[in-house]
Structure formats: structure tokens, C-alpha cells
Amino acid sequence: MSSAKFTDHVYALTRLIPQGKVATYSSLARALGNSGAARAVGNALNKNPDAPRTPCHRVVRANGQVGDFASGSAKKIKLLKKEGVIVWQGKVDLEKYFYEFKNKKQGC
DNA sequence: CATATGACACTAT
């Protein structure tokens, strides 16, 4: 059993990313409470490249770059494009496709 | 317990 709450939570949030949207490693880390654990987030996803329920390809860099991918960044870009995310020059428009994790309770 | 690794981020050059 994995007690790695961190990694476990990373998958949970990644699964919440709707199709056609993208999140950033840093943002994910922040949602977990570890704002500076962007690297750790990436590690978590990299360790689970087989998780079909975890759309790890929807997680990109903070600067809009698609970043790396276990099966190759090209594959990642392809998947994103298929989902409706326009990837141009290996970058995505975070202003348009960025998905912010929100608590289902809050509504402010 | 210390060292090494890694799908990142930021600052300086």
C-alpha cells in the first residue's frame, strides 16, 4: 500500500482535469499544499505512466510549455490537440486552457 | 540516515 499521500493526491487532482483543459505542475503542487513541489508532482506522474485513468498529458509547465512525457512530448501534444487544446510551437495558451483546482464547496 | 535522481520553477547572464 502506498502511503504516499502526496503522490496519491497528485493523481486525484490530475483526474479532475476536464478534457480540453490543462493544469500546471506548480499549480497542482499548490493545490496539494506544497507550492514548491512542482518537481515532486512531475515525479509522481512519471512513476505512473500506465495509469489510464490519470490524464497526465493534461499537465503542462508553468510557462505554457507542454513539458516532458513518459512516451515522448510529441505524444502528449497529440493527445492535447485531440482533446481540443491548441498546441502551438510546443506551447499551450494557459490563459485559455488553464484549469484551476477549486474546492467544490466554495463559491465565493 | 545520506546520496542520487527527476515529466519543474525562478533568477541571472
Add this chain to the structure above:
DNA sequence: AATAGTGCCATAT
């Protein structure tokens, strides 16, 4: 703008 160097955090060994 692009590249390099440094920092950060979690896991694996």
C-alpha cells in the same frame, strides 16, 4: 529572447 545555473520537494536506493 534564449541558455545556464541554482533552489525545492518527494521518492528510490
